[in-house]
Amino acid sequence: MHVGIVGGGINGLCCAWIFAQAGHQVTLFERDSIMNATSRASSKLLHGGIRYLENGEFRLVREALRERDAWLEMMPDLVKPLPIIYPKYRSGKRPRWMLGLGFRLYGFLSSGSALPPPKWLGPSGVMEKSPDLRSSELEGGYLYHDVQMDDYHLGKWVARQCLHLGVNIQEYTQVRSVSGDGTVMLDDGSSQRFERLVNVAGPWAEHLLTSSDITPKHQLDLVRGSHLIINRNCLHSLLLEVPYESRIFFVLPWQGKTLIGTTEVRQSLDDEIGCSDKERQYLITAYNSYFTNPINNNEVIDSFAGLRPLLRSAANPGKASREYAIQKNDNLTTVFGGKWTTARALAYKVKHKCLA
Missing domain, CATH: 3.50.50.60 (FAD/NAD(P)-binding domain)
Structure with a gap:
């Protein structure tokens, strides 16, 4: 045919x-x-989507975890296991019981994976792996694994x-x-x-x-996701809550630098696809709220953005x-x-x- x-x-x-x-x-x-x-404008991750569990998308997460492992088995030269910490701060939007339930479910849905199951780290365990994090109000964090790729x-x-x-x-x-x-x-x-x-x-x-x-x-909702590349070595991969929001963002190692992202901004096909100044400042501000050594615009050596086609299902693109x-x-x-x-x-x- x-x-x-x-x-x-x-x-x-x-x-x-x-x-x-x-x-x-x-x-x-x-x-x-x-x-x-x-x-080509992804967050460079093959992942189940831990945050999709909040929307009840269990089928999708299970499928994504299975496919994550399949890519890892097929192409070990281009994809690598990536340990990620989700730090829990007292001021965070999600209580520890909710995080614990989510990560236990993530581990259950990835049963049979070669990657280790999620586990809880105390404050000292988190700081040992990511000593540049802000320690005040830190209660600990969940260590879990997904996979990094060169998309x-x-x-x-x-x-x-x-x-x-x-x-x-x-x-x-x-x-x-x-x-x-x-x-x-x-x-x-x-x-x-x-x-x-x-x-x-x-x-x-x-x-x-x-x-x-x-x-x-x-x-379709067309949602722009923007990322920054920072001229700084990333000590450990992190998944962090945007302050005063329920959104989360990644801080990841990428080719010896730090990758920060992503944003969620609705746009049309006619709009230019690129990281706006507002998005750049949004990501810098979010990053600086967690790290003892803040960054500024001068450390941003690159940015990129992609237009994600999401099924129209919610007023908030983060919930789509x-x-x-x-x-x-x-x-x-x-x-x-x-x-x-x-x-x-x-x-x-x-x-x-x-x-x-």
């Missing part, structure tokens, strides 16, 4: 990979270069698997419209018809349907579901949402839906 894929991010590449593994002929269209948008190079590895299996990857090829009979209309006026067509264009998936006069059954949805219109299948960690699992579901 000849299958067309629209979108060269990690979800599109994984769809192409899984279809090609099953023996299908696959052509993938990407309007820019592959792995050049949202999939761009891991995505390029998936692309190489696709090429090895004969996938035709057409970069810098804009798809203008799609149709239920499997036809794509390209920007140059030409068209191609496939037996099955998958629209996995990430933030642009809903727009591609509406511009093709196809009614989407789901709506991280689940994904699949819509089928005859020979056209569209993906709404999707996370880096679960891209492979999503691809298997897309294949099953397409061929059903």
Whole structure:
């Protein structure tokens, strides 16, 4: 069967990979270069999503934990176990019993993983691992493990698997419209018809349907997530509460520097995708509230941002579901949402839906 894929991010590449593994002929269209948008602007983590448990997304967390471990087993050269501490301060929004319940559930859902289960550390244990943290009001913290990746190079590895299996990857090829009979209309006026067509264009998936006069059954919230790279060595990975908010953010080691993120800002497809001055100050302020040696703008050596396609489900983007949805219109299948960690699992579901 000849299958067309629209979108060269990690979800599109994984769809192409899984279809090609099953023996299908696959052509993938990407309007820019592959792995050049949202999939390259992640927090560099393959993770279950500890905070998604607060929204009751147990199925997604279990799937993500399983896929996290699968990536670790497949590509140990590009992904590494990462110990992370969630410090508990007296002024924090979440009481210790709530954190304990969440981390116990996280450990339960990752049963069978090669990574150690979460455990509680006293204040001295936290300070021993992260001595630059503020010690006042510190009650201890939970140590847990997820996985750090190089998102761009891991995505390029998936692309190489696709090429090895004969996938035709057409970069810098804009798809203008799609149709239920499997036809794509390209920007140059030409068209191609496939037996099955998958629209996995990430933030642009809903727009591609509406511009093709196809009614989407789901709506996307486009939420910008920005990160800063600080010219400072990170002593230990941390998951921290934004002061006076229920949001959390990461402080992570990255290539000998410190990665801080992320933000959640709604925007449209027409807006520039980049870290704003307001977001930069937001992350610096959040960081400085926890560390004894504050940072300033001069230590920010880089920033990046990605546009996350989230299923519209809540007024607060922080509470929006991280689940994904699949819509089928005859020979056209569209993906709404999707996370880096679960891209492979999503691809298997897309294949099953397409061929059903």
